[in-house]
Amino acid sequence: MAINSTLAAVTDRIIARSATSRADYVARMKKAASNGPARAHLSCGNQAHAYAAMGGDKGTLMADRQPNIGIVTAFNDMLSAHQPFETYPAQIKEAARKLGATAQVAGGVPAMCDGVTQGRAGMELSLFSRDVIALSAAVALSHDTFDAAVFLGVCDKIVPGLVIAAATFGHVPALFIPAGPMVSGMGNDEKSKVRQQFATGEIDREGLMKAEMASYHGPGTCTFYGTANTNQMLMEFMGLHLPGTSFVNPGTDLRAALTEQSVAQAINNTALTGRNRPTWQVLDERAFVNGMVGLMATGGSTNLILHLPAMARAAGIEITLQDFADLSELTPLMARVYPNGLADVNHFHAAGGLGFMIGELLNAGLLHGDAVTSYGASLADYAAEPKLIDGELSWHAAPTETLNAKILRKVADPFSPSGGLARLAGNLGEAVIKVSAVAPERQSITAPARVFYGQNAVKEAFRAGEFTGDTVIVVRYQGPKANGMPELHSLTPVLAILQDRGYKMALLTDGRMSGASGKVPAAIHLSPEAADGGPIALIQDGDMIRLDATTGEIEVLTDLAGRTATPPDLTDNHTGMGRELFEQFRRNVGPATQGASALY
DSSP: OOOOHHHHHHHHHHHHHTHHHHHHHHHHHHHHHTTOOGGGGSOHHHHHHHHTTOGGGHHHHHHTOSOEEEEEEOOOSSSTTTGGGGGHHHHHHHHHHHTTOEEEEEEEOOOOOHHHHTTSGGGGGHHHHHHHHHHHHHHHHTTOOOSEEEEEOOSTTHHHHHHHHHHHTTTSOEEEOOOOBOOOOSOHHHHHHHHHHHHTTSSOHHHHHHHHHHHSOSSSBOSSSSHHHHHHHHHHHTTOSOTTOTTOOTTSHHHHHHHHHHHHHHHHTSTTTSOOOOHHHHSSHHHHHHHHHHHHHHTOOTHHHHHHHHHHHHTTOOOOHHHHHHHHHHSOBOBOBTTSSSBOHHHHHHTTHHHHHHHHHHHTTOSOTTOOOSSSSSGGGGSEEEEEETTEEEEEEOOSSOSOTTTBOOTTSOSBSSOSEEEEEETTEEEEEEOTTSOGGGSEEEEEEEEESSHHHHHHHHHTTOOOSOEEEEEOSOSHHHHSOOBOTTHHHHHHHHHHTTOOEEEEESSBOOTTOOSSOEEEEEESOGGGTOGGGGOOTTOEEEEETTTTEEEEOSOOTTOOOOOOOOHHHHSSTTGGGGHHHHHHOOOGGGTOOSOO
């Protein structure tokens, strides 16, 4: 199938826009690889330090003839999604030995759980942790003793940070190895109802705790389609996973077989023994366009609109909100996974999953099938699913028909003709909105503003019964320069309750919402942010705001001329819980439209 003309046009303009920065990046990567395997150039002293603790692997390492794989791990047992990684290094090392190669844990990176820090001071470090993860992984790989790298990470900022590092060390082949989602627990819709009941006082904390523990109950990724699972989709669409590996549950024989095969693939991608597939060849403009299409087709997390530009910049590529908008308009919404539907990712996987979607999108000309990947010849090899038959791992053609049309649909019969995310622009700046879970009649609102400086103040106003009509809730000074751009996820139940009472509600903020944000329209990531002189700082209670996702408009209808901003005292947001250590990040962070990174 020929590539869709709009897809080609968006890709071509990204290539043109990125021509200089991409050429510089590729030149750096080729120079880094020009001397061949790095270990051969280390002094004897350098090598002795690197191999001192490697026991029986020392001989293989000193011979310099077999690949050495660097493992960068985000293991901790506070994140359910990352707990399975505890045993991965031993599995990877043993798999490498069987193939005559070696593997070493190059280093660990931090991995915080947004589910734990929601509404807490620690959430103000969450977005910046992505840059810390990139820096930490760079330190791990700076030992320059690895012929390939495997990255163990799943959740929100972890995968984007690791991709930034993988791109920075793009002369080294990279492969990402996931851990998979936990098995299904309490249904997401039921959990959401319990949260709303708690917010209105219908149940007590004990009842809420019981529901939450039934939802998040074991090892693996949370099963809703938030940022963590969107990351896993992205790694598959961008060719950095093995095909079909994203949503295989932890602790299964298939999961173990895929981990072992990932090691074989990493070895095969090296310059020493294989086809030499450096990461810079995989992470090109086509890969990022494919990732954006996957984001739209699945109705994925709004957080990726922050992360993808930051990842792309590490590979010398510049993408804009307009690129997202055009690809969203082009791409049909093919999946209904909570919060866009009742199903979880296990149900989605059973219905045909990513292999079905990739095959459908390729056949419709909506993906670059010739994109270079870490497995196989190209993305065309990712319309497949792995199976373990008599102990042998093999790939088979993915289903060409959906196994559950309530969850997954063909391109010709989508849930919506356009993707789940939209760009908003107007006299307040640029913002994004996730519309895949918002009813069409709620995607446009004109209403008076109520202005707040944090989500706790909104909740206090709600408890006091202050919302009695249609309202655009404005929560400002929540951008990266102000306080690190925390997610405002705890507003979700409040907004949903007010909407269910019959009011038209919307949120306007320079902060973020969770990747699981749902049925209330939320214009988020507004840029320029209040702390950077954005007009959101001038809005007052009662100003009329128009938000229209169907036309892509975000406007204040009241004349703001002559007003001056009255910023709050943010001292308390800059100290305590480690926040004082991140002053340089707040001072140097870029705008949300460019990925909100302090690294560029």
